[in-house]
Amino acid sequence: MILTVTLNAALDVTYQLDRIQRRGSNRVRTAAQRAGGKGVNVSRVLDALGRPTVITGLAGGRNGLTVRADLAAAGLREQLLTIEQESRRTVAVVEEAEGDTTIFLEPGPVVSATEWRGFLDLYRELAPTASAVVLSGSLPLGVPRDAYGVLIGLARIHGVPVVLDADGAALSDSLAAGPALVKPNAAELERATGTGDPLAGALALRAAGARAVVASLGPAGLLACTPEGSWQARPPERIAGNPTGAGDAAVAALTAGLVAGTPWPERLRRAVALSAAAVLSPLAGGFDAAAYRRLLPLVSVRAVHEGI
Amino acid sequence: MILTVTLNAALDVTYQLDRIQRRGSNRVRTAAQRAGGKGVNVSRVLDALGRPTVITGLAGGRNGLTVRADLAAAGLREQLLTIEQESRRTVAVVEEAEGDTTIFLEPGPVVSATEWRGFLDLYRELAPTASAVVLSGSLPLGVPRDAYGVLIGLARIHGVPVVLDADGAALSDSLAAGPALVKPNAAELERATGTGDPLAGALALRAAGARAVVASLGPAGLLACTPEGSWQARPPERIAGNPTGAGDAAVAALTAGLVAGTPWPERLRRAVALSAAAVLSPLAGGFDAAAYRRLLPLVSVRAVHEGI
Structure with missing residues (x-):
């Protein structure tokens, strides 16, 4: 689970x-x-x-x-x-x-x-039964700024890897806790690291504590920096549609691959194809299954040499 | 009541x-x-x-x-x-x-x-106990097109006058039932009568069955055509603010005046001042009480001669 x-x-x-x-009454x-x-x-x-x-x-x-x-x-x-x-x-x-x-x-x-303490109690019950934990999105007001760091630590005690998809302080303040994977988009990566170069930014997040970093770069696909190497995976074409939820689809594929131990190039291929298929779905959380199958063999994955 | x-x-x-x-994520x-x-x-x-x-x-x-x-x-x-x-x-x-x-x-x-029949039963209980009935706004889907006409008829059986503030067919199809007052704005009046001349439009609505017509003309105030005569009532200045709810404030003042038997010039003066004070309120249904008192003596009311 x-x-x-x-x-x-x-x-x-x-x-x-x-x-x-604008400035009018719009009948929906x-x-x-x-x-x-x-x-x-x-x-x-x-x-x-x-x-x-x-x-x-x-x-x-x-x-x-x-x-x-x-x-x-x-x-x-x-x-x-x-x-x-x-x-x-x-x-x-x-x-x-x-x-x-x-x-x-x-x-x-x-x-x-009190509610936050109640959630920590619930999480302490649930996290040890999981094969992986995914922490996604913004922190509501009242939750401590290091909330994701705490949740990462509680899962790691039980050897459960954590995937983190967050922005700003919720991302930066949680890296030291050692997430297995973080998945910023280009803007989030730049905010967290101050550099507009995705490879340099991804390496900086690894240096700060993330075991692996996969940056989602929109039409340019995914850039992965991992202990096993670095890769760039690209969709075969520019996909028009609703980009909301594309990052969540990538996180789902990357987490499924993490749990299954899928080799990184194949893991990234699936994440890019699923993300593109999500852009073709009108609702976040959905994806076009036929497009996923069609795009999967067309995704290009190439190794990136970090020194260059 | x-x-x-x-x-x-x-x-x-x-x-x-x-x-x-536009095309972005807006944090409210x-x-x-x-x-x-x-x-x-x-x-x-x-x-x-x-x-x-x-x-x-x-x-x-x-x-x-x-x-x-x-x-x-x-x-x-x-x-x-x-x-x-x-x-x-x-x-x-x-x-x-x-x-x-x-x-x-x-x-x-x-x-x-079934729900509509249930509402008619409820209305048959409530309407006879009222000093006036106000019918406002659009008809939801599933309600018969002549709903307001039926509600006007049921109130009139008990001698209860009805004020109608509606648009399109909900207005046009209900005039024959004899509302005591209708309050279209300029656009609604033009849609109902096909004329852009408010006085001609108001007279047409009276001819179709409304006992009195008060047209709300935005910054130009109110134009009333009644069995007792016709008047134009204007605010002393152009009021900047949120016009949503200004028409509802005018309806409230006109209905209060109807129930109290207030002479038309004074009734219109209050309606114009209250409507202007509602424009100064950020929320529909509110009004600026101090502005109401300040504006009341400054509203101009003059008789309009229908033949001219």
């Missing part, structure tokens, strides 16, 4: 309309909602790949109830801790005329110290 | 941020929510004026529960009928840099025939 942690679980709402009339054609948050998306992809997964994290209020009901309806196992304040919504407004998406992220709940 | 009817009750959500980044600084829908706004204003009011209409799902909890917290009496499908949200995104507001309106629930 792969345990995914979503401390800021969300209700993801999607509005579809022709075009946003369709409004859809489902459980969201990056860890939830990772679990959706793992589940579609046939890997057992459990979702944990924090959820509260009426939005939290809707999140749990949606996960149950999707057949996804969850052990979310109920908190007092309301979980946030995200609203994605899709303009069908242009295919553009504008996203609004609510600030989300403030977690009390 | 004034009964307000909101068949499409909503949860009004307000997001505040600096500026919308503050997210607030409260019960909405035009009839609810009218009741809020009536309540602030010290007039007893009861809110009825249709509300469902978790949004409906939140609407009811918010009304209870505000001390507003409600007798909303619970429906199966989820009440809609409206999302107003306020860009603080420019003071601009962009609104997204969800499609809302579909009401079943």
